[in-house]
Amino acid sequence: MPLDLSDESQYDRTRLRQWAGGRARSAGVDRRDLLKLLAAGAAAGSVGLGAAGTASATTGASATTTASPGILKPLPPELFTLRGTNAETKFAALRGTGPLTPVDRFFVRNHTSTPRIDAAAWRLKVWGDGLAGDPVDFSYERLRALPAVERTLFIECAGNGRSFYATQQGQAVTGTAWTLGAIGVARWRGARLSDVLRLAGVTPGAVDVLPRGLDDEVVANGVNLGRVRRPLPVGKALDDVLLAYEMNGRPLPADHGGPVRLVVPEWVGISSIKWVGDIEVSAEPLYSPWNTDTYRLFGPEHPAQGSAPLTRQTLKSAFELELGATVPVHRTRLLTGRSWSGGAPVTRVEVSTDGGGHWQRVRLHDAPRRGGWVRWSLPWTPRAAGATALLARATDATGRTQPETSVHNAQGYLFDAVVRHPVTVV
Template identity: 70%
Template sequence: MTPARRSLLKLLAAAPVATAPLAVPPARASAAASAEIPADPTSGIVKPLPPELFTLRGTNAETRLSAFRDTGFHTPTDRFFVRNHTSTPRIDPDTWGLTVWGSGLRGGPVRFTLADLRALPAVSRDVAIECAGNGRSYFTSQQGETVAGTAWTLGAIGVARWRGARLADVLRRAGIGSHAVDVLPRGLDGEYVTAGVNLGRVRRPLPVAKALDDVIVAYEMNGAPLPPDHGFPARLVVPSWIGIASIKWLGDIEVGDRPLHSPWNTDYYRLFGPGQPPEGSAPLTRQTIKSAFDLDPGATFAPRRHQHLTGRSWSGRAPVVRVEVSTDGGAHWRPAHLKDPARRGSWVRWSVPWQPGRGGSTELLARATDAAGTTQPARTPHNTQGYLFDAVVRVPVTIG
């Protein structure tokens, strides 16, 4: 346990979690708002989770990499990974409302209904949502290092077309002032309890500069209303940033005239470990660079038969402009064909032909370079919570 975690848990154990003033009670999910029953009661996830598409990880569901192979640029909603701290709430859209409040407004709190959001100018954006711990398991399996957290491979990511209102328009309609510093969105999922301490509902602040830039309050995903597991009736979509910033099931947004804090930017989602200060790094923002093949580790290929390897690469810093692939464990590299134009906040699909030799085993590797000049390294510096793994992943396969 890090020093920051120890101090935070002591603080939270001694005092209640901060909430909105009594004049602005937080919105609540209705337990009887929907007849939908979780497909997997142990996970609390509503949608079906067939094993050929997902790997269950507690309250989370990771998309199997092979499930991407026959998809297009957008991840089908039924294959999109699920990251939940507790379980998916069922919310009545007719009684739901989003309350914007706080010292950073020029006036009092403002409540938006779903109809109010839909009445604002709508935008559609192709954006990747990716957990900060995506790739975490490779710290252990590939680098031999111990880390805490869900043992994701590389399937805690998906790209969807999100439609909604600009968060900037919502904040301006609510009367955000020039003195505002941070906004703190909070979800309507259940309060998160860890180590016997109630951390409250999931919430994480955004600086005003980001909130007024490219963030949207989404109410549609891939041309349909948000499904329950992905934030119905409204969620944030924060391009290029770690997934925790894209709060699901929005209930309220505090606008502060000073920096705002929560466990999700103090104890979690910072880098702790070698080379970091005792309180950890600055709160994590942008995602890192990664590549993944559209196949599961251990796949088998027939010898001397032409294959078409496919995959996708992405970077939170800048669009991916080059991908190289090795089919002999990194001894030789060749460029992959990019199937999509370079885009910020999303991924690019790629392909490369391959004719395996005689039977045996090998490792497939893919490494990306983005427009900022960042190339995936051979190793990611260790951090105790296993965030932002960006090293080239070695994928073992069998020929025979």
């Protein structure tokens, strides 16, 4: 009888054992090459495939640039901070934008560069030994002819908040030095991945589903890792995953995965493969560099072989205010922000305006729900001039509250601690 891997935690534990024991099959990379990368990363204290430097107190030398190689849409400096091949949304630019992130402000996470793909020529190939028959191709028109669903969901990079390991906790990490702007919420419209898999003939023996992007191949430390791809457990793939072709009511833009991308609710952003071109359905466990070398937790607080592959996102809060903003004394201003969680809906948010000495509950402007964020506000009248820090902490429906510090890992994933937001009162 096939092992039931529909439970995410069981899936993670099982896959980690299979990978460590050499019982999971490589999806496109020689296992010896991947072991070389892992050995090199372990010697350096982290693995850093595709990393964009080291996160530190400097949040990116490219912050004043207005163009990024490989991104097609305009990136005005009042909306974005550029970080290598990526563009981070400035959280202050979301103030007043409503619950959905406008496409012109939605962050961009590219491992290489944005490809230009003609929707009319696009094809999705579904194949593998987890199907009952031969490979099945879906055109853009055939995909759009399937029953459509719409869901409002966030997509968030696993490294969102990474820079705060260095600036708040004094701990070195590798990777793109995101602050809190590597997240966006959109209304996605598309076909259910489960409908596509069933039409393709997925069998009860299938265990892993591996979507692969159509962007350029990734080369790290001299090893060609191929195109970005990361396995999903078949239980998740058959549950709530979308093949999205619209974003906020418009055809999916190229920078955000158009013509078609995966949207995997509440999981780390690497799971939501952009520019998807083929999906392997496997009756064997699969691994790729994106669930072995990266997107796991390495470091003294984690198992020697690394944690299980990352799945759900964590709990965060952010102010819609510039870091280091100057505010006038004795004048009331409305502090606004957003909180979100991959584990459960956010039900309570508290704010401190004195560096953590006192906390006040804020007003929530959205009903708590899975897969999205809640907007909140609090009036604040500064009573004294000088430097201070604003803090926001969220609690979700499970009772989990953001901690004061985040457990360190070498690649800086899943930062969940309360962020100290510096301001100067004048």
